[in-house]
Amino acid sequence: MRLTRRSFIMASGATAGLAVSGCAMLPRAPLHSALVPYKAKPSSPAQGEWVASTCQGCTQWCAIEIFAQNGRAVRVRGNQASKSNHGYVCPRGHMIPQQMYDPDRIKGPMKRTNPVKGRGIDPKFVPITWDEALDTVADKMIELRKAGETHKLVYLRGRYSSTSTELLYGTLPKVFGTPNYFSHSAICAEAEKMGPGLTQGFFGYRDYDLEKTNCLVAWGCDPLASNRMVPNAIHRVHEIAKRGTVIAVDPRLSNIGTKAHEWLPVNPGTDGALAGAMAHVLLTEGLWNRDFVGDFKDGRNQFVAGKAVDEAAFVEKETHGLVKWWNLELKDRTPAWAEKETLVPAAQIVRVARTMGKAAPKTVVWMGPGVAMNPRGTYAAMAVHALNGLLGSIDVEGGVWQSPTGPKLGSFPKADAYVDEQAKKAAANKKLDGRGAKDMPAMMGARPGSGVVTNNVANGMLKDPGAVKVMIASWANFNFSCTGADRWDKAMAKVPFFVHMVPNPSEMTQFADIVLPSTFNSAEGWSIITNMANGYAYAAIQQPTVKRLWDVKQEETEVMWLLAEKLKAKGFPNLFDYYSKEFKDPETGKAPATAMEFSAIATKMSSAPIWAAKEALPGDAPIKGWAEFRKKGMFSGARYPLKKNWGGKFATATKKFEFYSETLKKGLLEHAKKYETTPDDILAVSGYLARGELAFVPHYEAPKRHGSVQDYPFAFVDYKSRLNREGRSANLPWYQEFKKVDPGDVSWNDVVKMNPADGEKLGLKSGDTVRITSPAGAIVTQLRLWEGVRPGTVAKCYGQGHWAYGRVAAKDYAKAIPNGANNNELLVDDYDRLSGSTARNGGFTGVRVQKV
Structure with a gap:
């Protein structure tokens, strides 16, 4: 079924009618049954209430409010008390009612x-x-x-x-x-954590002071569409564009790319080369931040292309190893050299680097998974994040912050006494999952074997079916x-x-x-969610906001009980x-007797330090009691303190921001010792190119590519839709109708984007049905010629290609015929082995495109 814009607009006001009418309870109700045009009646003030909850449509986990009428969810907005989303939600939040009442649940x-x-x-x-x-x-x-x-x-x-x-x-x-429990995180965006982790000791997702930022560099991500904090980015980006500069580094023209003053369509996988050249410009032109980094003893800039520098000549302040980094990697990384690798003009590299340096320290290099989720992504992540160190934007106004610390949740009782021999x-x-193997260091946290390798679980199962x-x-x-x-x-x-x-x-x-x-936990389950954005960490409630239509139970609590x-x-x-013995209601002291009581009590125990605090907590006004917390729905902690880690407080081996990573060196030596070998051997078997001291500084590693350029001439670019609710929205008519909000995409279809110059060479035109083939497999989809992808690449949005999930997501659910094609049937199974993260970006999978 296809919606016209007119029929959609006429029907969208009847979202509540879809739920209230009971149509959603019918297992095979026609999707158009609630979308028949009708004559609008005079409106009256809506009768209902806003109930606080949390979205979970992406990993921002926005605090929201759901408008409930007669036990049904009909509208969604951001929590009006939120300092992180400013009371708004992105498109994902507005899709909650459709997902809640999806007739195919x-x-x-x-x-x-x-x-x-x-x-x-x-x-x-x-x-x-x-x-x-x-x-x-x-x-x-x-x-x-x-x-x-x-x-x-x-x-x-x-x-x-x-x-x-x-x-x-x-x-x-x-x-x-059992030791075998695995989270999805390593297939998502984890490799980017290695950049700040191995330079400043923070293995986490960063926050950004967009309110005061004068230069925003969106590198391998699209803050207007994904990668967390979307509502805050939407709220602030136009302000930055008005007073300063917005820069997008991405092989495709993303949402933020369309708003940017500069678009750098980098050759996929060469981000480390681009970052190195920018660092070269910042140093040779004296644009590094002296308050954070330091300066030469005599005040004369000795960073000259091609020339080594005496380490003793430079005095560092909050950083460690700048001159080592220059001598080992940066002195030869000129913009002219980088142009050959990245295909970004040298003049643009110089111009952008100068812009970044002049705006510093109010320059934010916002790095996303596009930089790091590739087979050598750890070093790319280090190279890109190190620019924040050079610019002095770490923990300062208008800069890049670590995750703010906020309200601490209550700990559940220890279960040790119930663990038998x-x-x-x-x-x-x-x-x-193979973590800690010689060729899989998985050093999240800089500790060998500490990172999950989710996607490798399938390989472990195939290797040992009895496991x-x-x-x-x-x-x-x-x-x-x-x-x-x-x-x-x-x-x-x-x-x-x-x-x-x-x-x-x-x-x-x-x-x-x-x-x-x-349960659909945004509106049917109990929990407490924590996250941060805009300088504030917060805790937000999930609670039943509607009546359950079906016989569902919350997997985390009710099913466990x-x-x-x-x-x-x-x-x-x-x-x-x-x-039953260790969990007690913080208000009454009563132990749970049913699954529902257990679910609610666990939530109350988790949040009790907020609503039953013995003294006022830093941040929002005190919340007095469980009932008030349920009504308000969230609590935000104090604003992130500036220069939090300056003065030797970074969680690295040297307690400083490390351009020469003693933190990585320590971890690699530990892993090598376990296998009675050397770090060079570990890097070799893990697929990295660096040897010796170069391994411990941010540097460029040429992309590892599956498929020769002769057989597979295009680099495949995978990206995410701003409508993907964690990949669970393809069965919603709204997702299909509004798919065109993603630049280059179309509604009710699945297309692969190719630059018109490439299309002309192959004799292809928009609308052609094409087969895309990689070393891993092949898919068939429709072609769209579009200037928003750089030549030599093809880009396709992740999310379509379901052969199950429902009657909208699949072309024929009963016959398992997909609607569109799944990118993951093309992408090769590979890893950034230092982190354990799945490779899915950086053009590491080569493809060919042929007309069917």
Whole structure:
């Protein structure tokens, strides 16, 4: 079904009617049933109430308010008390009612009756009761206990809340006894954390003082569409453009690129070369920030292209190793050299670097996953983030900040007393994701083996099919969202027993033996979410704002309680005893007696330090009591303190901002010692080019590319839509209708963008059906010629290509025929092995394009 703009506008006011009429309860109600044009009646003041909750449409987790009428959600806005989103939400938030009342949501537990598993194979699900479903799950888990194989239980999580970290992701594996629990984070954006982590000791997502920024460099990200803090970016970018300069570094013309004064369409994967050349200009032209970095003893600039500098001649202040960085990497990285690598004109590199330097320290280099999620991304992330250090923008007004610290949540009781010897022994088994292997340092936090390698779990399962006997996953769809997606199809087909806890029946669900329908937690579940933006950290509530239409339960709390009950009845009481004995209502002291009580009490315990504080907390006005907290919905801490880490307070090995990373050196030496080898050997087997001292400074590593340029001449560029609610919105008519808000895209279709110059060479035109082939696979989609991608690349938005999920997302859900194509069927399975992150950016996958 296609909506016309006219019919959509006439129908959009009836969103509430879709829910109230009951159409959403019908499993196969025609989608157009609530979109029939009608004659508008005179409006009257809306009767209802705004109820506070949290969006979770992306990892900003905006505090929101949902307007509820007669128990139904009809409108969404930002929480009016929010200092982070200013009371607004981006397009994702406005899609909540459609996602909530999606008629294709799973409405009750189901079990598989077809033992054969595979893509496109009908599971032949039949409805069952919650009692039967959880009995079956508990039986399978007890079998593992009896066989001494609890380590063969695997838990995978996609979207989660702070509650999940404790009760599902933390407590379930610990008490039951398995080391195999894995979060989705490494397939998302984790590699970018290595930049600030290995230079300033902060392995996290940064905040930005956009209110005072005079030069914003959006590098490998689109703050107006994704990469967190979208409402704040939308609120501030026009102000920056008016008073200063906006710069976009991206192979495609993104949303922010359309607003930028300068667009640098960098050759994918060469970000490190561009950053090095900019650093070269900043140093040779004396544009580094002396308050933060320091200066030459005699005040004379000795940074001259091609010439080494005596380290003793420069005195650093808040940084470490600047001259080493210059001598090892930067002295030869001229703009002319960089032009050959990046295909960005040398004159533009010089002009932009000067602009950045002159605006410093109120210059923000906002780095995103486009920089780092590639096979050598750690060093690219270091090179780009090091510019913030040179510019002195770290922790200053108008600059780049670490995550603000805000209200601390209450800790749940320790579960140690409920962990038996079997569980302790099982937890010592090797993890299935291969972290800490010689060729997979996974040094998140600079500690070898500390980073999750989510996508590699499929490889571990294929290598050892007996390693997994029971798998539980929540809000995850790795068969669709992971590169080399077919590996997950093959691996999941071999899992003897799989339980999927999700709102919609995704591709991963088709491999499940038991399906448990989750609440849509923005409006049906209990939790506390924490995040930050605009200089403030905050805690926001998720709470039931509407009546549940279907027989769904919250996976993080309700399902855990009910499953623990079943396990106790079958001889394993540890988990239920922990929940029922250790959890108490902070107001009444009452222990939970039901799953719903447990869910609410866990939320109250988590947030109690805010609404039951013994003394006033830094930040917002005190909140007096649980009822007031539920009404207000959030609490923001104090504003981020300037120069927080200056004066030797950085969490690095030297306590300074490290251009020469002693922090990385320490971690690599530790990992090499484990395997009785050298850092050079570790880097070689992990696929990096640097050797010796160069390995410890930000530097350019030539892109690793899968597929020769002769066979696969185009670099493939994957990017995210501003309408993707964590990849869960493709089944919504609004997503399809408004897809054209993403530059270069069209509504109700899926297109790959190619520069017209390339199209002319191949004899292709807009509207052609084309096959895109990579070393990993092939997809078929429609071509659009568009000047917004640099020659030699093709760009395609992630999100379409579902063969499951629902009747809008799929062309034919019953026959497993996709609507559009999934980028992950093209992208090769590879990693940035220093972080453990999945490679998906940087043009590392070469493709060819042919007319069908």
